[in-house]
Amino acid sequence: MTKAADFRKRFYPDVSAREWNDWRWQLKNRLTTAEQIGRLFELTEPERTALSMPDSFPTAITPYYASLLADSPLRKTMLPSPAEKTVGAGETPDPLGEEPCMVADGLVHRYPDRVLFLTTHYCSAYCRYCTRSRLVGRHAARAEPMKDRWEKAFAYIAAHPEVRDVLVSGGDPLTMADETLDYLLGRLRAIKHVEMIRIGSKVPAVLPMRITPALMKTIRKHHPVYFSLHFTHPDEMTPETAKACERIADAGVLSGSQTVLLKGVNDDAETLKKLMHELLKHRVRPYYLFQCDPIEGSMHFRVPVAKGIELINALRGHTSGYAVPTYAIDIPGGGGKIIVADQRCVGRDGAFLLLKNFENDIYRYPDPVE
Ligand code: SF4
Structure with a gap:
């Protein structure tokens, strides 16, 4: 039995596998409040506080995805945090200038x-x-x-x-x-x-x-x-x-x-x-x-x-x-x-380019000089 199927049996005993596997049922039953989420796993105090903060980005989690969250680092990606109210240097609502x-x-x-x-x-x-x-x-x-x-x-x-x-x-x-x-x-x-x-x-x-x-x-x-x-x-x-x-x-x-x-x-x-x-x-x-x-x-x-x-x-x-x-x-x-990467071309020795490999060893490549 998969983790999600086990979760369904435990928390949604009246929901058939057919309903659970219907994507429209999942959307209709998204979890959006502290009350709904708290029924499935214990919320921390900061999570509870953040879920009731006004003017926040909304919370919505499909029951399927909720089945993966309780003991996973993914939890942080779905449950709000009071830290969202702290705006750091250079942060804006439209960072990519779209x-x-x-x-x-x-x-x-x-x-x-x-x-x-x-x-x-x-x-x-x-x-x-x-x-x-x-x-x-x-x-x-x-x-x-x-x-x-x-x-x-x-x-x-x-x-x-x-x-x-x-x-x-x-x-x-x-x-x-x-x-x-x-x-x-x-x-x-x-x-x-x-x-x-x-x-x-x-x-x-x-x-x-x-x-x-x-x-x-x-x-x-x-x-x-x-x-x-x-x-x-x-x-x-x-x-x-x-x-x-x-x-x-x-x-x-x-x-x-x-x-x-x-x-x-x-x-x-x-x-x-x-x-x-x-x-x-x-x-x-x-x-x-x-x-x-x-x-x-x-x-x-x-x-x-x-x-x-x-x-x-x-x-x-x-x-x-x-x-x-x-x-x-x-x-x-x-x-x-x-694209961000560190420098792999580390210099030149006459006709040779000096390159650093993944083990940080330096190799020489005969690089044609124009
Ligand atoms: S990152 Fe993508 S999937 Fe996640 S909320 Fe934004 S648009 Fe939706």
């Missing part, structure tokens, strides 16, 4: 050949460190297609032949109905110069039952579609999530995982390595390890960049290259992503 690059409602055009399309403000579970906490979770109690809002975005993309890649994000687009996604992807596919569509989602981790055969049949109609998935910790790689990842890969969708480096959650080399290995086992390629964005009240999540470099160095060369994500900072103020 608002000034908004060319239509929900459409961000920052890089030359690609756009970010924020299609919904709804997620099945809300991450406390969310970069878009200024937008998501505030407006609707349910997944709103916001179809009327999309028209201007479709028109903009159609009028800009340089846009060859559309990242469909939100919120979480996979919380929308199959028909709505079919419509959205169909409209984008009808624009001849859109070569690829990416969907950003955390659903395989927090709501794996959403990855149904019917959903994947819908996605397949619009290939090439890529998934940018959001995984945080190896505790997320349950049999349910493994099955979801298998379904995604079997539908011909290439998936990359974007992991946010979080203090006290995944900021040690063994945890990261285990997560990356688990992802590869289920055909998800580790893609980025992101430095946590400086949203307001995120200080308790952020790890010094020097430590991030140390962690990446503990992976590179010590495991398969496929298991090493690219460590990056999304630069505040709209500067885009910057």
Whole structure:
């Protein structure tokens, strides 16, 4: 029996396996209050206080994901903390400077050949460190297609032949109905110069039952579609999530995982390595390890960049290259992503470049001099 199935029997004895595995049931029964969550596991005093703080980023956890939290570091990613009310130096509501690059409602055009399309403000579970906490979770109690809002975005993309890649994000687009996604992807596919569509989602981790055969049949109609998935910790790689990842890969969708480096959650080399290995086992390629964005009240999540470099160095060369994500900072103020790594070219000796390997030994490479 899986951890989640055991949890269902214990805390939801009247709920059938069929209901539990229905993603709509999971959304309808999200946990949002101290009372609901406290029924499932004991809350600490700071968690209780934070759950009743006014004007906070909302809390929502699917019953499935709640089954993983009680004794996992993931708990910190879902339950609020009073530390969210402390705004540190340089923290802002829109750290990536997306608002000034908004060319239509929900459409961000920052890089030359690609756009970010924020299609919904709804997620099945809300991450406390969310970069878009200024937008998501505030407006609707349910997944709103916001179809009327999309028209201007479709028109903009159609009028800009340089846009060859559309990242469909939100919120979480996979919380929308199959028909709505079919419509959205169909409209984008009808624009001849859109070569690829990416969907950003955390659903395989927090709501794996959403990855149904019917959903994947819908996605397949619009290939090439890529998934940018959001995984945080190896505790997320349950049999349910493994099955979801298998379904995604079997539908011909290439998936990359974007992991946010979080203090006290995944900021040690063994945890990261285990997560990356688990992802590869289920055909998800580790893609980025992101430095946590400086949203307001995120200080308790952020790890010094020097430590991030140390962690990446503990992976590179010590495991398969496929298991090493690219460590990056999304630069505040709209500067885009910057890859962060320590210096491996350490000098020159005549015609030879001096390079430092993963064991910090120096090697000489005969480098052609122009
Ligand atoms: S799933 Fe993504 S958009 Fe939704 S709360 Fe988490 S980080 Fe934010």
